[in-house]
Amino acid sequence: MVVFKKVKCFEVSFADPQKVYCGGEKVTGKVLVEVAEVTRVTAVRVLACGVAKVLWSQNCKQEMEYLRFEDTLQMEEQPTDSDGSVIMRPGNFYEYKFGFELPQGPLGSSFKGKYGSVKYWVKAFLDRPSHPPQEAQKHFQVEDSVNVDTPDLMSPVSGKKYKKMTCMFIPDGHISMSACINRKGFCEGEDICISADFENTCSRIVVPKAAIISKHTYLANGQTKVFTQKLCSVRGNHIISGMTDSWRGKSIRVPKIKPSILGCNILRVEYSLLVYVSVPGAKKIILNLPLVIGSSSSGMNSRTSSMASQASSEMSWIELNIPGTPEAPPGYLDIVPEDHRLESPTTPLLDDLDGACDSPIFMYAPEFKYMPPPTYTEVDVNKNTCVQ
Structure with a gap:
């Protein structure tokens, strides 16, 4: 029976999670790892992607790549074996820092529509002997800088x-x-x-x-x-x-x-x-x-x-x-x-969304709904009895 070593925490964290990035800016963060038992890790890798994707049927789909960055991360002041692997022990947090620059050219702003999207993300991979790579992914927002103060856009x-x-x-x-x-x-x-x-x-x-x-x-x-x-x-x-x-x-x-x-x-x-x-x-x-x-x-x-x-x-x-x-x-x-x-x-x-008819020339008499008559009592003056 093979017992797999458990990973307690494996996630991607950005230095500024709320930041909206523009072309040429640097995206920084770290990959956090915590194990539940002694574990040998051969490598921690990151892949950063930015992709525009269009899809509305199996025969109508297309992609366009804005960003692709790959790197193998190393921890500072962490002893490694000759093959680059490290031994992680429970109770410790391990941090792998990463950073990359977005391309200077025009980037598509982050977007999600009915038939397509533009998304940016960082995916981390945890490699261990005799185990499939474990993955963690996190998206970040990009906004293409569109300056409306150019002469063309300032013209009437x-x-x-x-x-x-x-x-x-x-x-x-x-x-x-x-x-x-x-x-x-x-x-x-x-x-x-x-x-x-x-x-x-x-x-x-x-x-x-x-x-x-x-x-x-x-x-x-x-x-x-x-x-x-x-x-x-x-x-x-x-x-x-x-x-x-x-x-x-x-x-x-x-x-x-x-x-x-x-x-x-x-x-x-x-x-x-x-x-x-x-x-x-x-x-x-x-x-x-x-x-x-x-x-x-x-x-x-x-x-x-x-x-x-x-x-x-x-x-x-x-x-x-x-x-x-x-x-x-x-x-x-x-x-x-x-x-x-x-x-x-x-x-x-x-x-x-235009609402009601625009022209007052077309008019109609509204339908009035009368309320039911109130409860009443009739008195027979001859027999002195009440009829409801």
Whole structure:
């Protein structure tokens, strides 16, 4: 009967467990070993890896390596045999220190999505005679430095949209809009100030809105998966037929999100600001302004001075509790870009969280549920008896 020597503790510990590392920085730590009985250890090895992985089926999987570091660790002032092995005794803690530098080039930020991830970890191996290697693993976080203060990301971004409307194939005026943001690069917690103009000459009442959208693109074996998500939104006032509206100082705050991942060949994380107009009975008119979410910025964006001023800028007509208005489904060419095939179109994505019907012209009488009559007593004056 073979009795295996027990290892009481074997784990990886980082010098700064909460630190988020950037390219070029040094990752340090130690491997801790404690045994329950006298044990001969031939080697303690470490392997550090950083891998981007995409997977959604057996035939669609791909990996990209950012980091690979291997080393055999030695303890300081610890006597070793001629073959490099050591004798460990119970009651003692043994520490093997390790350290390595992350590559200077662009690294993918730590990320976990629906069909892929970017992960970094250190795995330790404990080698003993006549035993399979024992393993211990621990992940650490890496954030690729994306500086949004570059000239390209500090330049304004703008766009225009114009669409002729029809009602039962009869011309029904047009809707036009133009929007601009003062720069393309932002960081978490900053406010995006939107300047926009809207014109409505059709017979319907429309509502301008804006939303921050995330787009995760996964590529493997020549195929593409795209996952989009609406993160936050703001809305403006209703615009009736023949009227215009303008946004000056309308803002939307960047939520807590991961920085953009743009340098990876198999996985991309992109963001955009969609300024759009909801039109009852028709497709939304959408203007896409690309964003880059960074990890560092020397300047601070202007913020709303008080809650009252923010509330006043968000004032709109009273939202009625009325059912959603049917909307014509978007055409295939409108929702599928030339370079990607979306898993879900953008317009239904915006519909999901828009809430109640946008136009007060569609109203209905709510269904009232009457309470049952109270318990009462009838008195027969002739017989002086009570009937419940």
